Amino acid sequence: MxxxxxxxxxxxxxIAESVAPPPDGTVAALVARLEAAAGTRLGRSLSIRHxxxxxxxxxxxxxxxxxxxxxxxxxxxLRFVASPRHADVLLVTGPTTRNMAEALAxxxxxxxDPKWVVAAGDCAVDGGxxxxxxxxxxxxxxVVPVDLLIPGCPxxxxxxxxxxxxxxxxxxxxxxxxxxxQAGGP
Amino acid sequence: xxxxxxxxxxxxVAPQRHLLSAEAWAALxxxxxxxxxxxxxxxxxxxxxxxxxFLHPEDGVPLIASCLGDSYASLAxxxxxxxxxxxxxxxxxxxxxxxxxxxxxxxxxxxxPTTTPLAARPPPREGSAPQQMFRPVEGEGIHIIPxxxxxxxxxxxxxxxxxxxxEVVVRLEVRLGYVHKGTLGLxxxxxxxxxxxxxxxxxxxxxxxxxIAFCRAAEAATETPPPPRAIVLxxxxxxxxxxxxHLGDWGAICNDAAFAWPLARAGLLRERVLRACxxxxxxxxxxxxxxxxGVALDITAEGAATLRAMLAEISAEWPxxxxxxxxxxxxxxxxxxxxxxxxNLAARFGAGGVVGRASGRGFxxxxxxxxxxxDAVDFNVPVLPGGDVDARVRVRVAEVxxxxxxxxxxxxxxxxxxxxxxxxxxxxxxxxxxxxxRGDVLHWLRLDDGGLIxxxxxxxxxxxxxxxxxxxxxxxxxxxxxxxxxxxxxxxxGVDL
Ligand code: SF4
Numbered sequence: 001m002x003x004x005x006x007x008x009x010x011x012x013x014x015i016a017e018s019v020a021p022p023p024d025g026t027v028a029a030l031v032a033r034l035e036a037a038a039g040t041r042l043g044r045s046l047s048i049r050h051x052x053x054x055x056x057x058x059x060x061x062x063x064x065x066x067x068x069x070x071x072x073x074x075x076x077x078l079r080f081v082a083s084p085r086h087a088d089v090l091l092v093t094g095p096t097t098r099n100m101a102e103a104l105a106x107x108x109x110x111x112x113d114p115k116w117v118v119a120a121g122d123c124a125v126d127g128g129x130x131x132x133x134x135x136x137x138x139x140x141x142x143v144v145p146v147d148l149l150i151p152g153c154p155x156x157x158x159x160x161x162x163x164x165x166x167x168x169x170x171x172x173x174x175x176x177x178x179x180x181x182q183a184g185g186p
Numbered sequence: 187x188x189x190x191x192x193x194x195x196x197x198x199v200a201p202q203r204h205l206l207s208a209e210a211w212a213a214l215x216x217x218x219x220x221x222x223x224x225x226x227x228x229x230x231x232x233x234x235x236x237x238x239x240f241l242h243p244e245d246g247v248p249l250i251a252s253c254l255g256d257s258y259a260s261l262a263x264x265x266x267x268x269x270x271x272x273x274x275x276x277x278x279x280x281x282x283x284x285x286x287x288x289x290x291x292x293x294x295x296x297x298x299p300t301t302t303p304l305a306a307r308p309p310p311r312e313g314s315a316p317q318q319m320f321r322p323v324e325g326e327g328i329h330i331i332p333x334x335x336x337x338x339x340x341x342x343x344x345x346x347x348x349x350x351x352x353e354v355v356v357r358l359e360v361r362l363g364y365v366h367k368g369t370l371g372l373x374x375x376x377x378x379x380x381x382x383x384x385x386x387x388x389x390x391x392x393x394x395x396x397x398i399a400f401c402r403a404a405e406a407a408t409e410t411p412p413p414p415r416a417i418v419l420x421x422x423x424x425x426x427x428x429x430x431x432h433l434g435d436w437g438a439i440c441n442d443a444a445f446a447w448p449l450a451r452a453g454l455l456r457e458r459v460l461r462a463c464x465x466x467x468x469x470x471x472x473x474x475x476x477x478x479x480g481v482a483l484d485i486t487a488e489g490a491a492t493l494r495a496m497l498a499e500i501s502a503e504w505p506x507x508x509x510x511x512x513x514x515x516x517x518x519x520x521x522x523x524x525x526x527x528x529x530n531l532a533a534r535f536g537a538g539g540v541v542g543r544a545s546g547r548g549f550x551x552x553x554x555x556x557x558x559x560x561d562a563v564d565f566n567v568p569v570l571p572g573g574d575v576d577a578r579v580r581v582r583v584a585e586v587x588x589x590x591x592x593x594x595x596x597x598x599x600x601x602x603x604x605x606x607x608x609x610x611x612x613x614x615x616x617x618x619x620x621x622x623x624r625g626d627v628l629h630w631l632r633l634d635d636g637g638l639i640x641x642x643x644x645x646x647x648x649x650x651x652x653x654x655x656x657x658x659x660x661x662x663x664x665x666x667x668x669x670x671x672x673x674x675x676x677x678x679x680g681v682d683l
Pocket of ligand 1: 055120124154387
């Protein structure tokens with residue numbers, strides 16, 4: 001039952017879709033930030049640790065969807081890791097609730113330098129609809145410094161991938177070029 | 187006196203609500219113990235009052251008991267599902283179940299600027315944060331595995347405290363509240379139209395079902411039914427949501443048995459559903475598409491064709507995936523007999539949805555209390571007795587098939603006409619139940635004369651699933667926790683509010 005299907009998949013072309021290169025403006029801003037901050041190159045791969053700081057779980061669904069066959073995040077050298085100690089990037093979703101603020105700060109402290117924080121989703125950007133609630137500290141930047149904002153409620157998997165590719169492009173060795181592994185590349 | 191008679195003998199203060207004296211309320215636990223058929227739906231508080239909702243199968247409609255005062259007799263012995271809700275009500279409103287066995291804080295981690303944020307005048311917090319307390323476990327060679335709030339995967343935060351003897355879990359205790367956003371407080375003082383985005387964000391994966399339940403409660407309060415076309419469009423969205431989530435869960439459960447291929451295929455099917463939703467309803471999760479009084483946008487003939495084409499694609503691949511599931515002994519070995527939730531436990535907790543139906547409890551809000559348009563269409567509600575991971579998988583599989591059939595039939599019978607009726611500005615009170623993909627979602631609200639929300643409550647089905655997860659893991663090995671957890675798939679945000 002399974003083997004004929006696997007054989008067919010081996011012979012067929014990948015179904016992952018191409019992704020537009022990240023906008024130059026975003027990349028330039030990230031490069032400037034990077035040079036000011038550390039000047040260290042990470043190579044062409046990033047390890048991402050996701051932290052839900054209070055999300056409604058809508059953002060998690062779309063973060064998950066970045067790994068499905070049509071989006072296939074790993075072809076770009078982007079992968080999710082289990083511990084902040086293995087991560088280059090903290091991908092934070094949700095408003096930062098007061099009950100999660102300390103855990104987020106600990107995860108940030110546990111992430112080795114150089115590190116980047118991506119606030120994904122309207123809630124992570126500034127608290128979103130939950131802004132002003134006494135139970136919410138604010139967006140991600142209420143607790144940790146943020147390098148990149150990806151708005152949306154929730155941001156689409158493509159928006160998430162484009163944002164992460166911008167980070168990758170900003171970190172690419174000179175001369176700066178487009179994201180690794182375009183359209184369906186391995 | 188039966189529990190129903192006890193509640194009904196008290197003065198009626200709203201269409202489905204009776205105000206009990208403290209003595210009458212104190213008689214409620216014993217009456218409930220005598221009447222095991224009376225399903226417990228939820229318990230919440232307000233300014234100096236407590237409310238509990240029930241549903242007796244003979245009545246078929248929900249009934250709310252209320253009682254004034256800052257303290258009340260605990261229902262947790264009669265209905266164990268009330269336990270966590272009583273702890274939450276104390277944290278949020280300061281209304282206390284004085285004789286409850288478990289009065290530990292639940293949502294309040296000692297980090298809010300005030301205590302009891304929904305009380306009339308929340309007192310500023312004094313002193314340091316209370317420490318998390320877990321129940322002790324005694325025995326030889328017991329060790330503790332603390333996990334979370336941040337877990338290893340892409341998942342919501344919560345703390346799991348495992349007490350383990352060798353490889354076997356003796357007790358799991360779940361500590362939640364990490365994603366408490368103060369949702370109920372944010373909804374107060376707003377019109378239903380302004381508050382519906384919060385209902386749609388109680389649990390993002392259930393955005394449609396929560397929004398429908400909230401809107402139906404507001405429509406009941408103002409006695410303004412939405413147009414027939416809107417009712418059917420809502421059901422189409424709700425079934426699409428069920429379809430997408432069950433597909434994703436099916437794949438994720440297989441993946442937790444280290445079988446990645448089903449996740450890849452099911453993830454693709456799920457993506458097809460979400461893209462069709464985006465094409466037809468303008469949002470992948472259909473967030474903010476359900477409004478008080480109707481729906482935000484209509485569907486075109488091409489929209490219906492897009493949905494049907496997507497359903498055909500899923501119907502073509504889905505049976506093949508089932509054959510793979512059935513024919514892999516290594517997968518069957520992981521799911522059969524794992525994480526059993528006993529039927530009597532599911533019944534005592536009043537578990538709804540997949541968890542209840544996989545443990546022999548056939549409750550489905552679409553059937554009882556029942557609501558339009560489900561009273562006019564035929565659909566299958568699968569119920570299995572096993573209570574293990576496999577039973578929960580099979581209920582989902584049958585519900586995928588049922589949802590596909592339902593969406594086709596709903597599109598066939600889509601009535602013509604408007605999709606929206608504005609709600610009048612008036613006072614009123616309403617309760618509604620909607621069957622989401624996890625189970626029955628309950629919303630209750632009261633509007634003041636200006637049509638603004640004076641009091642409200644939201645009960646996700648996960649309230650009853652979390653305690654059952656704690657029971658399901660007992661006697662299983664730690665390594666099976668992820669697959670058991672995924673097979674239950676309770677929402678964190680849904681209960682943290
Ligand atoms: S941005 Fe939207 S989807 Fe994401 S956590 Fe906030 S409300 Fe949920």
